[in-house]
Amino acid sequence: MSENLLEMKNICKSFPGVKALQNVDFQLKPGEIHALLGENGAGKSTLIKVLGGIYHPEEGQIFIDGKEVAITDVNSARDNGISIIHQELVLVPYMTVAENIFLGREPKGKFGVDFALMRKRAQEMLDQFDLGIDADTLVANLSIAQQQMVEIVKAISFNCRILVMDEPTSSISDKEISALFEIMRNLARQNVGIIYISHKMSELNEVCDRVTVLRDGTYVGTRDVATTPKDDLIAMMVGRELDQYYTRDHVKSDEVVLKCVDIDDGKKKHKRVDHVSFEIHKGEIVGFAGLVGAGRSETMQCVFGLTPGSTGEIYIDGQKVQIHSAVDAMKHGIAMVPENRKVEGLYHQQSVRFNSTIEVLEQFISKLRVNEKREAEITQEFINKMSTKTPSHEQTVTNLSGGNQQKVMIGRWLATAPKILILDEPTRGVDVGAKAEIYEIMNELTKQGVSIIMISSELPEIINMSDRVYVMYDGKLTGCISYDEDLSQEAIMKLATQESAGGKTV
Ligand SMILES: Nc1ncnc2c1ncn2[C@@H]1O[C@H](COP(=O)(O)OP(=O)(O)OP(=O)(O)O)[C@@H](O)[C@H]1O
Ligand SMILES: [Mg+2]
Structure with a gap:
């Protein structure tokens, strides 16, 4: 048997104008917590989506227990024991917490779905985290932090062998983070391999064993967390020292x-x-x-x-x-950059240009004509100011990496001076x-x-x-x-x- 639980080899994935992954390698051992680190747009979520069967790479192979597997869609990922918490939450808002957790695998009784059992099991899982969330609550009525916790509870409930968490702690508080880390350590002890993505460097030392760094869609290296100074990792990520x-x-x-x-x-x-x-x-x-x-x-x-x-x-x-x-x-x-960019913040199907300038339109519309030059200048100004990574002004915001979406949103409000x-x-x-x-x-x-x-x-x-x-x-x-x-x-x-x-x- 191979010592690797998972091996991704030579993964290549492009989008129009962007080489998101170029010949990326990644290895995960059973029972290890392996951080995936890189700047916004480095390719972390893309690599995870390849593993989860959401994106199909142009090149590359995936091995589990040393055997090559074909992950063609979300179901085959799950069949291979892979469970993923994605960066953008994907719960169904108008279903209850219990229904979301058991979506597609509801416990069956004599007369169809056994709702009482489903509720009971969901409540037990929630209570492990001491969340104070009622399994009967509609997801739409939960805060973002609570929704994130439900995602985590759901992913863990699959008895997976490979668990991927794409920025799970970005909107939860310290108490929940400690509970999550405890659960991660427990799973690792049961030989689950965990891939952990976070921009919080302090979390690395707390829970991770090894770390792999990506930069601009390429593999930079893999290190042991305990023996690698944080500054070295930052230099690997950004390609320079951060003074x-x-x-x-x-x-x-x-x-x-x-x-x-x-x-x-x-x-x-x-x-x-x-x-x-x-x-x-x-x-x-x-x-x-x-x-x-x-x-x-x-x-x-x-x-x-x-x-x-x-x-x-x-x-x-x-x-x-x-x-x-x-x-x-x-x-x-007064300007306000809201907490939840997915719901309150961005026009997701619109371009970077549209999202950057929508609040200051009156500055360059006169007699119903858009001054396109001015519009382009403003867009570029805030792309520069925020170092937003986008192939063009016309890129649809939903195709930017998570962190870059955040930058577009802050830039938009700064534009209102x-x-x-x-x-x-x-x-x-x-x-x-x-x-x-x-x-x-x-x-x-x-x-x-x-x-x-x-x-x-x-x-x-x-x-x-x-x-x-x-x-x-x-x-x-x-x-x-x-x-x-x-x-x-x-x-x-x-x-x-x-x-x-x-x-x-x-
Ligand atoms: N569906 C898509 N269409 C077009 N481009 C995409 C798509 N998904 C990702 N990209 C691009 O691929 C690159 C890698 O994005 P990815 O989301 O993997 O970054 P990330 O490392 O997860 O960043 P973050 O830390 O901001 O979440 C980015 O340049 C992004 O804009
Ligand atoms: Mg991401």
Whole structure:
């Protein structure tokens, strides 16, 4: 028997204008957790989709236990013991969690599907993670983090031999991540081979044994995680050393540009935003930290005019304003990059050009004629600024890699030249090099007087980039910490879990 559980050899896959994979090799041993690392657009998801039978490579072979296999479609991948959590969530929104988990393999009783059994089994699986998700809930009513957890639970439930996770932790919080890692280690002990894709470098040391790096669709190398310095891996990924990661020049200003008083979602039951008051100064980066579900995104949605029935007062530059829609918010100089690019963010079937310029169209439409030159300039400006990888302005956004979609979306909002920029998980799914670029852009913007609100579940990013951090728990603010006070992971986690009796209330 071969010592490799899986071997992919010489895989080549092209798309129009893009060689996504060129002669890529990959090997996975039983019981190992093997990270796949590379910048946005390096080819990670494409390699996984070849393994999953979604893309058919022009060249290359796949071996399982040393025997060549033909993976022609999703079912044959599954028959070969391969289970994949894809980067973009694929649950059916208007089915329950239990129905999604058992889709196509519902347990049968005497009279067709045994719903009670299905619900019971699904609930048991969910409870392993201590998720507090009811198996009867419609997926559409779950948060993104919860949906991601359901995807994970579903993939694991297949008793697979090869489990692939394409950025599973990009939208879940630390508590769920620890639970996930524990389950991964358990599966590995049972000889499952796990391929793990993530842009969070710190996770490598925590769970991975080996790492394979891809760059521009080519294989760069495979290393043992324990003995390879992080900087070496970054150099392998980006082809150069990265000198600076976080860029932040703290600016102290007392000028309040945005003041929110008693923001509330107006709901009687299941309140997600409960009388939240805060203020943002000119040129500040203000972090919003908290566990997933703490109400950070929901608070900003109220501020941005997206929540009908929400209450509270909003002052911009000291003037009380009424914001009942995103258009109102934009009129007052607020822009918001939402958390979920798939649903709220991008026009997926439209081009990079369309998505980059849609919010600033009026700048180059006159007498109903589009100034195409200006449009192209703006598109190119933000492709450059964000280092977005796309073969052309006309590429359909859905064909960009996940991280590059995120860059298009941030670029679009920067194009509106906002005074106040709300970023909800801005670096989710973005590679290390591009993260550093986004931080630099944020820092630059604050120097120009732009104020930034950043919701993030990545504590290092919150701590290193913020002037002040507000922490939320269960719809309420539990505290505010300034960068020159005790701004540490521990201090934030205390407020985020309400361990501290009462915390400093603001
Ligand atoms: N269906 C498609 N049609 C056209 N081009 C595609 C398609 N899928 C992927 N590509 C291109 O192939 C390249 C590799 O993309 P892939 O999604 O594999 O990157 P990735 O390493 O997963 O990046 P990320 O970290 O951003 O998720 C990119 O240039 C991408 O734009
Ligand atoms: Mg990807």
